[in-house]
Amino acid sequence: MFGLRLAKRENPIRGGQFLAFTVGLLVALLIGAVLLVVAGHSPLDIYTTMADAAFGDPQAWSTTLNQAVPLGLAGLAVAVAGSMGLWNIGAEGQIIAGAIAGSWVARLGPDLAGPILIPLMILAAVVGGALLALGPALARAHLGVNEIITTLMLNEVAIRIVRYLVNGPWKDPASIGFPVAPELPDQAALPTLFERANIAVIIAAAVLAVFGYFAARSKWGFELRVAGSSEKAAEYVGISLKRKILTVLVLSGAIAGLVGGLRLGSTDRIVEGIAEGWGFAGIIVAALALMRPSGVAAVALAFGALRVGGVAIKGQGVPASISEIIQAIVLLGALGAAVFTTYRIDRAGSGSTSTEAATA
Amino acid sequence: MTAVQLDNIWKRFPGVIANAGASLTVEAGSVHAVLGENGAGKTTLMNVLAGVYRPDEGTVRLDGIERHFAKPSDAIAAGVGMVYQEFRLIPTFTVTENVALGAAPAVLSKSALEKQVSELAERFGLQTDPGREVWQLSMGERQRVEILKALWRDARVLILDEPTAVLTPDEAAELGRITAAMAAEGRSIIFISHKLDEVKTFCDEATVLRGGKTVASSLSVDDLDAGRMAELMVGEATAVSQRRVRSRPIGDPVMDVQDMVVHDVHGRAVVAGVSIAVAEGEIVGIAGVAGNGQRPLADAIAGLTPTTSGRVQVGTHDLSQLNPRSRNEHGLAYVPEDRIGVGLAPRMNAVDNSILRTYRTLGDGPFIDRGAAEERTTDLIDRYNIKVGRVDEPLAGLSGGNLQRLLVGRELDDDPVALIAAQPTRGLDVQGVKAIQDILVEQAASGVGILLISEDLEELFALSDRLLVMHEGSVVAEFNPDSATRAEVGAAMAGAGGH
Incomplete structure (x- = not known):
């Protein structure tokens, strides 16, 4: 109608996702450069500042990694479910549930030694996240209730619970009206790895590596992909869908809960905004990784660097709005370019969509 | 005008x-x-x-x-x-x-x-x-x-x-x-x-x-x-279909289905008490207009659909209580009517689809041996003359004939005792139909008992040893393809009663 249209490629470009990400990034940086010039800045300087802030020295690396850890794990939580076609939109709430459970353990055993308390807090966080996902998992597996709705709604529940706790029973009497819990015991803080990074980096890297490899190479990961490709094909080869849905959604919640535990170990207390939107950012990370757990780590690192760079240029006098626009354009560019790995542009009327070609 | x-x-x-x-x-x-x-x-x-x-x-x-x-x-x-x-x-x-x-x-x-x-x-x-x-x-x-x-x-x-x-x-x-x-x-x-x-x-x-x-x-x-x-x-004067020449006598029963009853979600008896025995090396054809219970019957035998009653035996094993995987492991292969989406996983590649039945045995412990998986795939590709661009690309680009050869080949790869082939040649071109029919004939010759469900009467007449007709969930007639006429079978399909 308008002369151009999208047509599905018969053979998607190989390695297209990486190519798309790179091309999308370059295009976005170009558009961002135009904006910067218009705003009276030198794009080269600004981009150098961004790169330096993200990767310039060990401290920069530690800042970037601190962003990449929750992004990567939240992305993994979403991608594990996504690889079998399930959508866990509730990572945000599961992070909160994890943080609540971790705090609860710290309140119960404030005098435990760090090497005992920290693993217990993390374990509790993992269980907390899994428990919040259990309801949606059971409802989906046994009653077919759409997990998108249930996981999304439980976010609100988790937010209300943490709000109640920090305003009520867990409120720090010394906080003079601020809705925060008392500080965690000192030994509950995760040990520092280097600069600003703590051992959460090691834990996240290990979890991402194990799940990335497992999803790609194991029989379990294979079954997930079969179920994600076609439920009927999964039944045909004797994969129990109910059990898969249940385990995958609970596992997804557990990984998100881990984020909550690690956040708790990287801060001094639980507050209402403990999840900080990491759970929702995880959806973007998983989408950019095409729901492949093995692709999440690289995306999270790039996304983390972008955030750190975006904050840094605010110090250079670049308005916050432009900084955010650049971040958004880069994400849109990468996501948009991914479309062209599976679609191409055709003149209208001359080409065919896949369905037409199939019946031609 | x-x-x-x-x-x-x-x-x-x-x-x-x-x-x-x-x-x-x-x-x-x-x-x-x-x-x-x-x-x-x-x-x-x-x-x-x-x-x-x-x-x-x-x-x-x-x-x-x-x-x-x-x-x-x-x-x-x-x-x-x-x-x-x-x-x-x-x-x-x-x-x-x-x-x-x-x-x-x-x-x-x-x-x-x-x-x-x-x-x-x-x-x-x-x-x-x-x-x-x-x-x-x-x-x-x-x-x-x-x-x-x-x-x-x-x-x-x-x-x-x-x-x-x-x-x-x-x-x-x-x-x-x-x-x-x-x-x-x-x-x-x-x-x-x-x-x-x-x-x-x-x-x-x-x-x-x-x-x-x-x-x-x-x-x-x-x-x-x-x-x-x-x-x-x-484009050439091919005979419509050659009647299969059986190369071996029919042996003992390898698949025995008894009094199978299946109700659909509305409580309707879509399979209303069907009993079928298939012997070693025998091809039993099932004719019928689409929607007369052929699909639920095949799914029920393969264990994909819950049954109200009935028994399935393959070889000496009673499979009635087993899940689809165990039935397959006991020698029952199934080429379902829906190739893509049931028999094959569309978004996965040729390697993944080749090992869909056997991935559990490829590699020790929790991991799949990719080398063995690829070997199995190239073996299938060679043996069944499957044309694929790359084995690691999604199946979407394959033609119907190649998809079906991959599916049929994979199902026969583990030397099954019995095979259910549902509409195995539907939608294929002439060469594709012949390739699949040749495989079925060859498998019957090597002793596999085949239940062939088809809407193509020519195919059923050409391949079957016995020809059953399903109508409204029941087997209403049985014919000898050597002596029956198309008209007789057609009348039974239309519900006019058999003999």
Whole structure:
């Protein structure tokens, strides 16, 4: 109608996702450069500042990694479910549930030694996240209730619970009206790895590596992909869908809960905004990784660097709005370019969509 | 009076020439069959007429006037309607809403509109209930809604793309009456089909396409017989199908199904007490019109559908309580009717699909041995002559014949005792059909007991040792293919009782 249209490629470009990400990034940086010039800045300087802030020295690396850890794990939580076609939109709430459970353990055993308390807090966080996902998992597996709705709604529940706790029973009497819990015991803080990074980096890297490899190479990961490709094909080869849905959604919640535990170990207390939107950012990370757990780590690192760079240029006098626009354009560019790995542009009327070609 | 004239139509797609100088002439007031194998270019040619594609070369004339359709709505405005195989209806809208959608007068009450729709339906003998929502309708009723949609837009030329594929025999006969009523008003119907008998019953003339070209135009259907039609479609005078010569005596029973009863979600007995025994090296054919219980029967034997009662034994094992995987491990292979989506996982690649049955045994512990998986895949590809670009690309690019050889090959890879083959050659081209039939014959010769469910009578007559007919969930007749006639089997399929 308008002369151009999208047509599905018969053979998607190989390695297209990486190519798309790179091309999308370059295009976005170009558009961002135009904006910067218009705003009276030198794009080269600004981009150098961004790169330096993200990767310039060990401290920069530690800042970037601190962003990449929750992004990567939240992305993994979403991608594990996504690889079998399930959508866990509730990572945000599961992070909160994890943080609540971790705090609860710290309140119960404030005098435990760090090497005992920290693993217990993390374990509790993992269980907390899994428990919040259990309801949606059971409802989906046994009653077919759409997990998108249930996981999304439980976010609100988790937010209300943490709000109640920090305003009520867990409120720090010394906080003079601020809705925060008392500080965690000192030994509950995760040990520092280097600069600003703590051992959460090691834990996240290990979890991402194990799940990335497992999803790609194991029989379990294979079954997930079969179920994600076609439920009927999964039944045909004797994969129990109910059990898969249940385990995958609970596992997804557990990984998100881990984020909550690690956040708790990287801060001094639980507050209402403990999840900080990491759970929702995880959806973007998983989408950019095409729901492949093995692709999440690289995306999270790039996304983390972008955030750190975006904050840094605010110090250079670049308005916050432009900084955010650049971040958004880069994400849109990468996501948009991914479309062209599976679609191409055709003149209208001359080409065919896949369905037409199939019946031609 | 010539209603439609397509001349020298060329249409190229990347890597494919779909139409290479195809022509078609359809007289006003006639029902015209367009015949051809899969890939002969029928659907492309019809899409040119319906304004979906613009031809690279060639002319489209309606009532002698040259037309250039830029989009489907141009063709609709010019009086061309098309009913696709997959209906384009909105399930939650009523019949009337679907019919009038986008073509309703600006101001008109719902009841007045419904009245107009039912008047139109009555004029052509289309039985329908204008107030019902489409999701409640049978496939035959939905097709009538599609036809009504075209008539509502006053289509002078109606294209029906393999319209009987989804219909029961009664509904097909009904369709014949409807097309006749339309032709009597001077409208033209283009009827795409593979099936000789319905072409001879419903159509006046036939045009045959092969390889994107017209090889015979406007033949009288009286001049067509099975041999002539096959010759035109395939390009050589092949015998329709050679009767299989059995190379070994039939042995002991390898698959025994007893008193199988399956109820659907509405509580209807879709399989109403079926018992079938298949012996070593035997091919037992099941004929029947689609929807008479063949699919739930096959699914129930394979363990994919819950059964109300019944027993399945393969070899010496009672499989009745086992899940599909265990049944397969006990030697029961299943080529399901839906290749893509049940037998094969569409978004996965050839390697993944090759190991769909066996991945649990490939590699120790939790990991899959990719080397062994790839070896298995290349082995299947070699043995069953499967053409794939790359084994690590999703299956989407493979042709139907290659997909089916991959599926059948994989199912036979573990030397099964018994095989259920449901519609194994449906939708394949002539070479593809022959390749699959050859594999089935070869497997029977090596002792596999095969339950062959097919809607292709020629295939059943050619391959079966015994031929059973299913009607309304029961086996209603059994025939010896060497002595039975097509007419006898056809009568049993239609529910006229066997012997």
